[in-house]
Amino acid sequence: MITISSYYCLCDNTRGRQYGSKSIQYEGTTMEMKKNVGASDRYIRFMIGLAFILNIFSLEPTRFGMFVLLAIGALILNSAYTQYCFVYDLLDINTYEKKVTPPAEQPKASH
Numbered sequence: 122m123i124t125i126s127s128y129y130c131l132c133d134n135t136r137g138r139q140y141g142s143k144s145i146q147y148e149g150t151t152m153e154m155k156k157n158v159g160a161s162d163r164y165i166r167f168m169i170g171l172a173f174i175l176n177i178f179s180l181e182p183t184r185f186g187m188f189v190l191l192a193i194g195a196l197i198l199n200s201a202y203t204q205y206c207f208v209y210d211l212l213d214i215n216t217y218e219k220k221v222t223p224p225a226e227q228p229k230a231s232h
Contacts, residue, residue, distance in 0.1 A: 157215045158200060158216060158217055163201045166197050166200055170193075170198035176190055
């Protein structure tokens with residue numbers, strides 16, 4: 122039986138699957154979304170996407186131009202939000218840096 126547990130997440134209670142916007146969980150394992158856009162690239166994409174959308178008000182384009190500016194701006198903002206760019210994936214570019222967690226120090230054994 123599939124139930125809606127929140128506004129974007131579907132859960133299948135019989136098999137333990139969870140379909141969300143960021144991860145898929147199946148029987149105890151979690152599969153993360155692939156990320157290939159780093160922090161500085163993400164900031165630049167946000168600014169460019171916002172500029173495309175704000176140009177709708179300053180340039181006063183026709184309906185077609187408004188649709189084009191809105192679509193391009195939304196795509197760029199989406200890639201900044203999800204940290205995934207399909208063009209980077211095609212060109213095998215990765216600017217995402219994983220956070221490195223230092224290994225836990227082991228206590229010294231006293232004899």
